[in-house]
Amino acid sequence: MPKKYHIHPKATPLDLEYVCKFKIVRGENCINCGKCTKVCIYEAHKRRKDDPRKMADPNTVVCRNCFRCIQECPRGALEKSLDNDFTNIGGAFWKPDMLISLWKQAEDGKVPVSGAGYRGPFTGTGFDSMWTDMSEIVRPTRDGIHGREYISTSVDLGRRLNHLTFDTNGQLASKVPDTVDLSIPILFDTPVDNLISNVKVALVKAAAEINTCIIMPAVDITSDVEEYSNNIIPCLAPTEIDTYKAVLKKARLVSIEYSDTVLNDFPGLKEKIKKLSDALTIIRIPAMKDVEGIVAKLTHSGAEIIHIVADYRGQELNGSAGSDRRLLKDIIRAVHLRLVEDRIRDEITIIASGGIAMAEHVPKAMLCGADLTAIDIPLMIALGARVYEEPEKLLILPEGLAKIPLPIITQRMVNLMAAWHSQILEMMGAMGIREARRLRGETGRAIFFEEIDKETFGRLFKRREAVSV
Numbered sequence: 001m002p003k004k005y006h007i008h009p010k011a012t013p014l015d016l017e018y019v020c021k022f023k024i025v026r027g028e029n030c031i032n033c034g035k036c037t038k039v040c041i042y043e044a045h046k047r048r049k050d051d052p053r054k055m056a057d058p059n060t061v062v063c064r065n066c067f068r069c070i071q072e073c074p075r076g077a078l079e080k081s082l083d084n085d086f087t088n089i090g091g092a093f094w095k096p097d098m099l100i101s102l103w104k105q106a107e108d109g110k111v112p113v114s115g116a117g118y119r120g121p122f123t124g125t126g127f128d129s130m131w132t133d134m135s136e137i138v139r140p141t142r143d144g145i146h147g148r149e150y151i152s153t154s155v156d157l158g159r160r161l162n163h164l165t166f167d168t169n170g171q172l173a174s175k176v177p178d179t180v181d182l183s184i185p186i187l188f189d190t191p192v193d194n195l196i197s198n199v200k201v202a203l204v205k206a207a208a209e210i211n212t213c214i215i216m217p218a219v220d221i222t223s224d225v226e227e228y229s230n231n232i233i234p235c236l237a238p239t240e241i242d243t244y245k246a247v248l249k250k251a252r253l254v255s256i257e258y259s260d261t262v263l264n265d266f267p268g269l270k271e272k273i274k275k276l277s278d279a280l281t282i283i284r285i286p287a288m289k290d291v292e293g294i295v296a297k298l299t300h301s302g303a304e305i306i307h308i309v310a311d312y313r314g315q316e317l318n319g320s321a322g323s324d325r326r327l328l329k330d331i332i333r334a335v336h337l338r339l340v341e342d343r344i345r346d347e348i349t350i351i352a353s354g355g356i357a358m359a360e361h362v363p364k365a366m367l368c369g370a371d372l373t374a375i376d377i378p379l380m381i382a383l384g385a386r387v388y389e390e391p392e393k394l395l396i397l398p399e400g401l402a403k404i405p406l407p408i409i410t411q412r413m414v415n416l417m418a419a420w421h422s423q424i425l426e427m428m429g430a431m432g433i434r435e436a437r438r439l440r441g442e443t444g445r446a447i448f449f450e451e452i453d454k455e456t457f458g459r460l461f462k463r464r465e466a467v468s469v
C-alpha cells in the first residue's frame with residue numbers, strides 16, 4: 001500500500017476584517033451571567049481580559065450560526081442580524097456564504113461546519129444541479145481520513161495507450177508513454193496578473209508542499225522560484241518557445257496556449273518542444289463553443305493533456321451569448337462524451353478549470369468526465385481577498401498583503417487544500433470510490449437534476465402541451 005497522503009493544516013489566523021453573515025450585538029440588559037460563554041462551543045463569547053466581571057464584545061468571526069446563545073440568554077440580551085457587507089460581496093456564482101467558508105477553511109484547514117443545518121434550495125445551476133450518490137454513507141466514512149481504509153486521491157497526467165501490443169515472444173511491444181503523478185486532483189493556476197513577490201513564492205511553495213504543480217506564465221518564472229521547477233508548469237504561446245528554452249528544459253510539464261497553428265499542426269509543435277525538453281505538453285484551450293470538436297481533433301493528432309478553461313463563474317467564454325452559455329459541468333460532459341464516442345477517451349488527460357470554487361466541485365467535475373481540475377480565485381480568497389461580480393468582476397486583495405510573512409501565506413493555501421482534501425475523501429468514501437482515477441466519467445455515481453426532472457415530469461408536461469395544442 002502506498003504511503004498515506006496527508007496535508008498538514010495549522011491554525012493560521014490573519015488580522016483581517018472579515019465579512020460575517022450575521023453580526024451579534026450584546027444589549028444593555030446583559031447581566032454578565034456568563035451563560036453564553038458556556039453554551040457557545042466556538043468561544044464567540046468571552047469575558048473581558050481587563051475586567052472579567054464584564055463580557056467582551058462577541059467575536060462574530062468564529063460564530064457558526066447555531067443560535068444557541070440567542071435562545072439560552074436568560075435576558076434576551078443577544079441579537080443577531082444580517083450584516084450589510086455580507087449581502088454586498090460575491091454575486092450569483094461566488095455567493096457570500098462561499099467566500100466566508102473559504103476564509104474559514106484557510107484559517108484552520110478543517111471541514112466547514114454550518115451549524116444551523118442546510119436551509120437553502122436543493123438545486124441550482126451548474127454543479128448545484130447535480131448530486132452525488134452517497135449510498136455508501138452507511139459505512140463509517142471517516143475511515144478514509146483516519147486511517148483504516150486507504151482512499152487515494154492521486155491522479156496522473158499524460159497520454160495513455162488505448163491498448164497494449166505484445167510481440168511473438170509475449171514481450172510488451174508498446175512503448176508506454178511517460179506520465180506525471182500528482183497526489184491530489186487539483187492544480188494551481190496563477191490567479192491574477194502581476195502577482196506580488198511573496199504571494200507568487202507562497203503559491204509555488206504551497207503547490208510543492210501538497211505535491212501538485214502551479215501553472216504560471218513563463219515570464220514570471222524568475223530566480224526566486226527556480227528551485228521549485230518540478231512543481232511549476234510554464235505557460236506560454238507557441239511563438240515563445242525559443243524565448244523560454246531554459247525554463248522549458250527544467251519543466252516536467254509545459255502549458256501551451258491554444259491557437260489555430262496548434263490545432264493544425266500539433267505533431268510539429270510537439271517535435272519542437274521535444275528537441276528542448278522531455279516535458280509533457282498541456283494545450284490550454286478557452287471553453288469556447290464546440291470545444292469538444294477541438295479536443296477530439298487534438299486527441300486524434302496525439303495531444304497528451306488538454307486544459308479547458310471556462311470563465312471565473314464557470315461559463316463558456318466565446319461563441320454563445322448571455323444565458324445560452326454552457327456551464328463547466330455541461331462543457332466537461334460534452335467533451336467526455338465526444339471522446340467516448342470517438343473511442344479515444346482513455347488516451348488523453350482532461351483538466352477542467354474556471355468556477356471551481358468549492359471542494360465538492362472537484363469530484364463533481366471528475367464525475368462529469370474531467371481527470372482533474374485547476375483552481376485560481378480560491379487561492380486568493382484564502383488570503384482574505386473579496387470577489388465582487390457586479391457591475392463587473394473585481395478581486396480586492398487585502399491591504400498589507402505584501403507585508404504578510406511568506407510562511408503564513410503559504411500555510412493558508414495549504415490549509416485550504418487540507419480542508420478540500422478531507423472533503424474530497426468524505427465524498428469519495430460516501431460514494432464507495434477508493435481511487436480518484438475511478439471518478440472520471442463515473443456518472444453512475446451522480447444524479448443530474450435535468451435528467452430526473454425530465455424522467456419524472458417530462459411525459460406529463462409533454463401530454464399537457466399536446467392537449468393545449
Ligand code: SF4
Nearest residue numbers: 030031033034036073
Ligand atoms: S447569557 Fe445573556 S445575560 Fe448572560 S452574559 Fe451572555 S448575553 Fe449577558
Ligand code: SF4
Nearest residue numbers: 040044063064067069
Ligand atoms: S450563534 Fe451559536 S456559534 Fe454563534 S455565537 Fe451563538 S452559540 Fe456561538
